[in-house]
Amino acid sequence: MAIISNRRSVVAQRAQRVAWSGIRKMFERALADPSLINLSVGEPDFPTPSHIVKAAKNALDEGYTRYSPGLGYATLREAIALKMERKNGLRIDPAREVIVTAGAMEGIVLALLATIDPGDEVLIPDPGYTNYEGQVILAGGVPVPVPVSERHGFSMAPDDVQAALSPRTRALLLNTPANPTGGTIQPTHLEGLADLCQDRGLVVISDEVYEAIIYDGARNLSIATLPGMRDRTATVMSCSKTYAMTGWRVGYVVAGVEITAQMQKLQENVVSCVNSAAQMGALAALGGPQDCVQEMVAEYDRRRKFLVSALNAINGIRCPMPSGAFYAFPNIGSFGRSSEEFARYLADNGGVVTVPGTAFGKRGEGHLRLCYAVSMPHLEQAIEGIHRAVKAL
Numbered sequence: 351m352a353i354i355s356n357r358r359s360v361v362a363q364r365a366q367r368v369a370w371s372g373i374r375k376m377f378e379r380a381l382a383d384p385s386l387i388n389l390s391v392g393e394p395d396f397p398t399p400s401h402i403v404k405a406a407k408n409a410l411d412e413g414y415t416r417y418s419p420g421l422g423y424a425t426l427r428e429a430i431a432l433k434m435e436r437k438n439g440l441r442i443d444p445a446r447e448v449i450v451t452a453g454a455m456e457g458i459v460l461a462l463l464a465t466i467d468p469g470d471e472v473l474i475p476d477p478g479y480t481n482y483e484g485q486v487i488l489a490g491g492v493p494v495p496v497p498v499s500e501r502h503g504f505s506m507a508p509d510d511v512q513a514a515l516s517p518r519t520r521a522l523l524l525n526t527p528a529n530p531t532g533g534t535i536q537p538t539h540l541e542g543l544a545d546l547c548q549d550r551g552l553v554v555i556s557d558e559v560y561e562a563i564i565y566d567g568a569r570n571l572s573i574a575t576l577p578g579m580r581d582r583t584a585t586v587m588s589c590s591k592t593y594a595m596t597g598w599r600v601g602y603v604v605a606g607v608e609i610t611a612q613m614q615k616l617q618e619n620v621v622s623c624v625n626s627a628a629q630m631g632a633l634a635a636l637g638g639p640q641d642c643v644q645e646m647v648a649e650y651d652r653r654r655k656f657l658v659s660a661l662n663a664i665n666g667i668r669c670p671m672p673s674g675a676f677y678a679f680p681n682i683g684s685f686g687r688s689s690e691e692f693a694r695y696l697a698d699n700g701g702v703v704t705v706p707g708t709a710f711g712k713r714g715e716g717h718l719r720l721c722y723a724v725s726m727p728h729l730e731q732a733i734e735g736i737h738r739a740v741k742a743l
C-alpha cells in the first residue's frame with residue numbers, strides 16, 4: 351500500500367495569520383508578579399450591580415436553562431429597542447433589527463462575516479482595539495489601518511479615511527468612544543464619514559461599547575442615526591463595560607433587516623444563542639435602574655481627572671484629556687525610547703504595568719495605554735512609581 355505523505359501543518363494558515371495580542375505579554379507579566387500595579391487590563395473593577403446578579407440567579411431557578419431563540423429572547427430585544435430609542439435616538443424593529451450576541455466581540459465577527467467577502471478591504475482605526483485586525487482576517491478580509499491622530503483629539507477624520515480608500519474597500523470599522531485612546535469621533539467628522547460611506551457604498555461597523563462612559567456632559571452620537579446610514583450600519587453594543595458585566599458575555603448588534611437576517615443565520619452556526627440566564631441578567635440591566643451606571647461613570651471621571659493631571663505634571667509626559675472610555679493614552683515620545691521599551695522600563699523600575707501603544711497598531715508608537723478602571727489608591731501608587739522611574743532616567 352502506498353504511503354501518502356502529508357506534510358501540511360496541523361494548523362490552518364488563516365489561524366496563523368492572526369497575531370497574538372500585544373496586551374497579552376504585559377498582562378502575563380502582571381499576573382506573574384502580583385506586587386506590580388496593573389493598569390493593563392481593559393475592564394471595570396466594579397462588581398456587576400446586585401439586582402442584575404439576582405435576576406440571573408432567579409432566571410436559573412425559573413428554568414432559563416434551555417436554548418433561547420437565535421436572535422435572543424424577545425423581552426430582551428424589546429428592552430434593547432426601547433433603550434436604542436431613548437438613548438441613541440434610533441427606532442428599531444425588535445423582531446428584525448437586533449441580535450443578542452456573545453459580547454460585542456461575537457457581534458463584530460458576525461457583522462463582518464455577514465457583510466464582507468474574501469479579499470474585501472476593511473478600514474480599521476490605528477491605533478485601535480487589538481482584536482479588529484484578527485477579526486477582519488478571520489472573516490477573510492484585509493485590514494487596512496486608518497491613522498487616528500492626536501492632532502485631531504483621536505477622532506477619526508474623513509480625510510484620513512479618504513486617503514485609505516481603494517477600489518476594494520468594502521467596510522469601515524469605527525470605534526467611539528475609543529479604546530485605546532479614550533477619544534470620541536467629533537460630530538462633524540462623523541457626518542463626513544457618513545457622506546463618504548454613502549458615496550462609496552461602504553458598510554459601517556460601529557463599535558460603541560463605551561457609549562455610556564463619556565464625560566463632561568457629552569452624549570454618544572451613533573452614526574446609524576445620520577441620514578441614509580441606518581441600513582448600511584451595524585451598531586455594536588455591549589453590557590460588558592456599561593454594567594461591569596465583562597464575564598457575562600452579552601452584547602448586541604443593531605442593524606438593518608438584511609444584515610440582521612444573515613447574522614441570525616450565522617449565529618446558529620457559531621453559538622446557537624447567548625447563555626439564557628445571562629440574557630435575563632442583561633434584561634435586568636437594560637430595563638432596571640440606571641443610577642449604578644451613573645455612579646460608576648462618576649468614579650471613572652474622578653480617576654480620569656486625577657490621572658491625567660498627575661501624568662501631565664511628570665516631566666516629559668504629555669497626556670490629552672480622554673473624552674470617553676477608561677483609558678489614558680499619554681505621549682511618551684520625548685524619552686526617545688520605543689513604547690515597548692518604555693513600558694518594560696516602567697514595569698521594571700516603577701512597578702507599573704501599562705500597554706505599549708504599538709500593541710494597538712504602528713501609529714500607537716510613542717504612546718502608552720493606561721487603564722484607570724482601578725481603585726484610586728492603586729492609581730496614586732502607579733503615579734508614584736512612574737514618577738520614580740522617570741526621575742531615575
Ligand SMILES: Cc1ncc(COP(=O)(O)O)c(C=O)c1O
Pocket residue numbers: 392452453454455456479525528529557559587588589590596600601
Ligand atoms: C473597543 C472594544 N470593543 C469591543 C470589546 C469587547 O467587548 P465585549 O466584552 O462586549 O465582547 C472591547 C473590550 O475591551 C473593546 O475595548
